[in-house]
Amino acid sequence: MKILRKANQGATQVTQGTTPSLLDTAAKQLFGVTDPVNGGIRGAPKFPQAGLLELFWRAGLKTHDKRYHDLVIKTLMQICSGGIYDHLGGGFARYAVDEEWLVPHFENMLYDNAQLIVLLSEAFVESGQDLFRVRIEETIAWLEREITTEGGGFAASLDADSEHEEGRFYVWYASDIEKILSPDDYTLFTQTYDLMPSGNWEGKTILNWLCSAPYSNPEEEERLTRIRQILLKERDKRVRPALDDKILADWKGLMIAARVRASEVLARPEWLFLAECAFHFISESMTGSGRLGHSWRSRRLSFPGLASYYANAILAALALYRGTANPNYI
Amino acid sequence: MNLEKTLFDYHWDQSGQGYFLTASDANDLVVRPKNDADEAAPNANGIMART
Numbered sequence: 001m002k003i004l005r006k007a008n009q010g011a012t013q014v015t016q017g018t019t020p021s022l023l024d025t026a027a028k029q030l031f032g033v034t035d036p037v038n039g040g041i042r043g044a045p046k047f048p049q050a051g052l053l054e055l056f057w058r059a060g061l062k063t064h065d066k067r068y069h070d071l072v073i074k075t076l077m078q079i080c081s082g083g084i085y086d087h088l089g090g091g092f093a094r095y096a097v098d099e100e101w102l103v104p105h106f107e108n109m110l111y112d113n114a115q116l117i118v119l120l121s122e123a124f125v126e127s128g129q130d131l132f133r134v135r136i137e138e139t140i141a142w143l144e145r146e147i148t149t150e151g152g153g154f155a156a157s158l159d160a161d162s163e164h165e166e167g168r169f170y171v172w173y174a175s176d177i178e179k180i181l182s183p184d185d186y187t188l189f190t191q192t193y194d195l196m197p198s199g200n201w202e203g204k205t206i207l208n209w210l211c212s213a214p215y216s217n218p219e220e221e222e223r224l225t226r227i228r229q230i231l232l233k234e235r236d237k238r239v240r241p242a243l244d245d246k247i248l249a250d251w252k253g254l255m256i257a258a259r260v261r262a263s264e265v266l267a268r269p270e271w272l273f274l275a276e277c278a279f280h281f282i283s284e285s286m287t288g289s290g291r292l293g294h295s296w297r298s299r300r301l302s303f304p305g306l307a308s309y310y311a312n313a314i315l316a317a318l319a320l321y322r323g324t325a326n327p328n329y330i
Numbered sequence: 331m332n333l334e335k336t337l338f339d340y341h342w343d344q345s346g347q348g349y350f351l352t353a354s355d356a357n358d359l360v361v362r363p364k365n366d367a368d369e370a371a372p373n374a375n376g377i378m379a380r381t
Contacts, residue, residue: 051368111370111371250374254371287331290336291340291353292331292333292336304352304355304356306351306352306374307341307351307374310336310374311378311381312377317333318381
């Protein structure tokens with residue numbers, strides 16, 4: 001035991017002397033493994049790698065090298081257009097198994113969605129890209145509809161499987177959609193969402209618009225919004241993937257901070273309310289004997305919490321202070 | 331609760347720099363991991379450096 005502890009001390013030393021120039025060097029070297037065509041890191045599988053995108057974003061702000069922000073914006077455009085995004089219900093899956101972000105591993109994690117909302121907010125401020133605004137709005141709506149639990153908790157994740165099949169809840173046969181829509185709507189939908197009888201994945205279709213230009217025609221976009229609502233309603237009849245409803249203070253803290261940032265950027269003060277509820281949940285239901293708990297489920301809290309729980313709760317508190325000017329958060 | 335003080339009291343590495351992942355009174359793990367790299371979700375040390 002003593003030997004193990006000693007070995008551990010040496011092995012896990014936090015790197016000494018992290019300097020701003022070291023971060024520039026890291027960004028420069030990591031840029032070499034990025035994918036100029038699809039964004040993200042070259043090859044497959046493709047994870048959003050929000051931490052890495054944030055590093056590039058900061059490097060762009062600091063060095064004024066335009067390539068960093070171009071890459072982050074390119075990556076976000078692809079992620080927002082690919083099958084890794086749920087085009088009907090909102091929310092981003094954990095990763096794509098291919099290099100074009102087409103075929104997701106259909107599992108939605110709270111932390112990915114939180115970090116992507118922050119990146120999309122920063123990218124929206126700079127680019128004014130409508131796609132980013134809409135993805136933020138839809139993902140906030142997804143969070144409220146699918147992930148928020150009683151009393152202001154955010155659940156940890158949504159499963160990939162339903163009815164023993166991965167992605168079953170999310171994918172479509174073209175013939176099923178043809179039955180529901182008018183011929184004109186069906187034609188428009190197939191042209192926009194890569195829908196065809198042969199499918200784009202194992203005979204089925206993962207909806208995406210990797211091959212179409214988003215928001216090019218307002219009249220069409222209005223029709224598409226209506227069609228998406230029809231299909232979402234139809235999809236709601238299916239057996240849903242299970243919700244992992246344990247609540248982890250660190251992932252939750254990330255999402256609170258993300259909601260605050262998005263509400264600032266898109267001038268949506270109403271998004272702060274749920275962020276405040278969620279923070280009160282942490283400070284009331286996830287705390288005991290002056291400590292933060294580990295995870296909360298069905299009114300049971302386990303102890304003690306990890307450093308990341310405190311760090312992200314602090315991040316959330318500072319964001320809420322900025323968003324509400326309420327001094328109780330600091 | 332003062333989040334920052336509690337984090338410092340139970341997680342700060344007194345012999346060096348940075349925060350251990352687990353609390354000083356947690357017995358679940360034999361060793362106390364202390365990392366500075368982000369994984370899919372960011373690392374506590376990175377978040378604290380940022381805030």
